[in-house]
Amino acid sequence: MLLSGRGSNFQAIAEARLPIEIVAVISNRPQAAGLDYARARDLPAFAFDHTEHPDREAFDALLAEEVERHRPDLVLLAGYMRILSPAFITRFEGRLMNIHPSLLPMFPGLNTHERALAEGVKIHGCTVHFVTANLDHGPIVIQAAVPVRADDTPGALSARVLAQEHCIYPQAVRWFAEGRLEINHGRVNLRGDSTSQSVLSTGM
């Protein structure tokens, strides 16, 4: 688990009674609240401060070594707010997942809720995807959509989306743990899915 801050997605996964063991929680920011939560649950927590390693490639190489040391089957980005180098992504390709607060491919990058409001979209949401070298791009595992209301603020919209993040990320991890995710030509097939369970829409 790689994170940079609050760690609410990490908490949702940790509390979802999934058939997984969280082998390490690593933050590039030593003060991340997610690390405190990990320590409170006796999960192995590590601060790996990027400001001590100004060179991104060098930092990511060390980070990759640290991640490998814990022998994870899956590496989760849960609010990890640093662009990863192509070498890191290639090393973990197919076992590197991210959650992003928009319906990708719309609104990659930052400030997704502000941008959704500025565009006047009527539907917004979140996406769990496998990570590729393109920022916030890659085979989509599951998405959840929420309505955008006329009087929405970025904060209100963000809270509505975050509640859905906490549903879909644990679900995606469960599917991975059950061996149900198959990447084929850049798309994710969910084995045994005849009902398109990989779309959630709430309050529409």
Ligand code: GAR
């Ligand atoms: C979440 O909204 C997540 O989707 C977003 O950061 C937040 C982290 O919250 N991630 C990105 O924007 C990645 N591009 P959390 O620390 O409470 O899980």
